Amino acid sequence: MVESMETVPEYKKTEHRNWINSQQDRMTSLVEKWASINSGTYHRIGVESMVNTLLPEFSKFEAVPQILEIPSIQQVNDRGELQSIELGPALSVRCRPDATKRVLLAIHTDTVYSVDSVFQAVKHDSNRLCGPGVADAKGGIAILLVALEALERFLPQELQEHFGWEVLLNPDEEIGSPGSASLLQAAASRNHVGLLFEPSLPDGSLVSQRKGSANFEIVCRGKSAHAGRHFEDGRNAIAAAASIAVQIHSLNGRWPGTTFNVARVDGGGPLNMVPDVGVVGVNVRYSGQDQEATILHTLDGILSEVSSSTGVESERFGEFTAPPKQAEGLTETLLHQVVETGTELGLNLNLRPTGGVCDGNRLQRWGLPNVDTLGVRGGEIHSHDEFMIKESLAERATLTAELLLGWATNKIPWPISRTEADYGSSEKS
Numbered sequence: 001m002v003e004s005m006e007t008v009p010e011y012k013k014t015e016h017r018n019w020i021n022s023q024q025d026r027m028t029s030l031v032e033k034w035a036s037i038n039s040g041t042y043h044r045i046g047v048e049s050m051v052n053t054l055l056p057e058f059s060k061f062e063a064v065p066q067i068l069e070i071p072s073i074q075q076v077n078d079r080g081e082l083q084s085i086e087l088g089p090a091l092s093v094r095c096r097p098d099a100t101k102r103v104l105l106a107i108h109t110d111t112v113y114s115v116d117s118v119f120q121a122v123k124h125d126s127n128r129l130c131g132p133g134v135a136d137a138k139g140g141i142a143i144l145l146v147a148l149e150a151l152e153r154f155l156p157q158e159l160q161e162h163f164g165w166e167v168l169l170n171p172d173e174e175i176g177s178p179g180s181a182s183l184l185q186a187a188a189s190r191n192h193v194g195l196l197f198e199p200s201l202p203d204g205s206l207v208s209q210r211k212g213s214a215n216f217e218i219v220c221r222g223k224s225a226h227a228g229r230h231f232e233d234g235r236n237a238i239a240a241a242a243s244i245a246v247q248i249h250s251l252n253g254r255w256p257g258t259t260f261n262v263a264r265v266d267g268g269g270p271l272n273m274v275p276d277v278g279v280v281g282v283n284v285r286y287s288g289q290d291q292e293a294t295i296l297h298t299l300d301g302i303l304s305e306v307s308s309s310t311g312v313e314s315e316r317f318g319e320f321t322a323p324p325k326q327a328e329g330l331t332e333t334l335l336h337q338v339v340e341t342g343t344e345l346g347l348n349l350n351l352r353p354t355g356g357v358c359d360g361n362r363l364q365r366w367g368l369p370n371v372d373t374l375g376v377r378g379g380e381i382h383s384h385d386e387f388m389i390k391e392s393l394a395e396r397a398t399l400t401a402e403l404l405l406g407w408a409t410n411k412i413p414w415p416i417s418r419t420e421a422d423y424g425s426s427e428k429s
């Protein structure tokens, strides 16, 4: 049956919208193929294979894609020792890096699903695609790819030289981007606007502001002893770790919006031995950067109190991995431009805050205003029921293409004023 004009959504009209819509099935197949590759953050070979699979798709632009190794990271293992971990590579494409308007399009290739997770299969379920990473965030990779293809195809030649873009696909966002931080920071410094392709909320809403996040590992070191012969000589590190864990947990509710998730207690060994190592892992979420000092001071107070009452020394590792992200300044301007563009396309985009963090937090800290939920409509992320809504692929690719084409053709005002952008002192009036 032929659709009547009234039933054709705005985002399917005009030549470039039509073209993007014609890519819907290709996008679904790409996401299906990518989600079938396990790219759990610590599965280095899987992440590498994901990047190699992406390479041909990103090789069709005038810029040559680059595979970039990232530095290994340090993590505390269950014996309280710092361990060096190698992660997979990042993929970078930089097109017209000297243009006067420059946009970063970024998202991660890794997922939370380890190589031995039971959740590996990708399935079609009427209008949904279900599988590991389909929404978070492989659907987003297909969206940014097709939006850029539309830009290059439909932006008039004479306007192209003024509009540059950079793609950065990093391999470690799900653990706070410790290895790709320097790549993100460099990309933040050479672009003016950031678009990130994390999934939107299940009802299609975009995220307006995000809490901050910190990961801490507390290593307790006691003294081992025979549990029968010399019990009194021992210093029980597990008991100290447990006391620290309970006291940290009891901080929940002290400051509105600040949460302490004691996620892990490790250590110990044979039952006839007083354990000399205990490790506590905790994630903290908080709303204001001014709370960071109070959080650290309170945690360290607990550590020194437990140390003096038990004789077990403890040491804190880890850091604030993402500052809170506020909808302010140029980020707020960008959010409004996205919502207005959505309205023109017949998409009703609401804005909501969330406790989740992403690279958008980090990029904002490094001075890049950004909107971070331009990915698919989907849900149940970080669970074995993760899904994305197939039609949101073309819908959201159109939204992004519309923004890019709008900025490039001045239909949408470029959100950075010339004096704010780093165009060189000679151009400042």
Ligand SMILES: [Zn+2]
Pocket (backbone or CB within 6 Å): 108, 136, 137, 173, 198, 199, 358
């Ligand atoms: Zn994500």
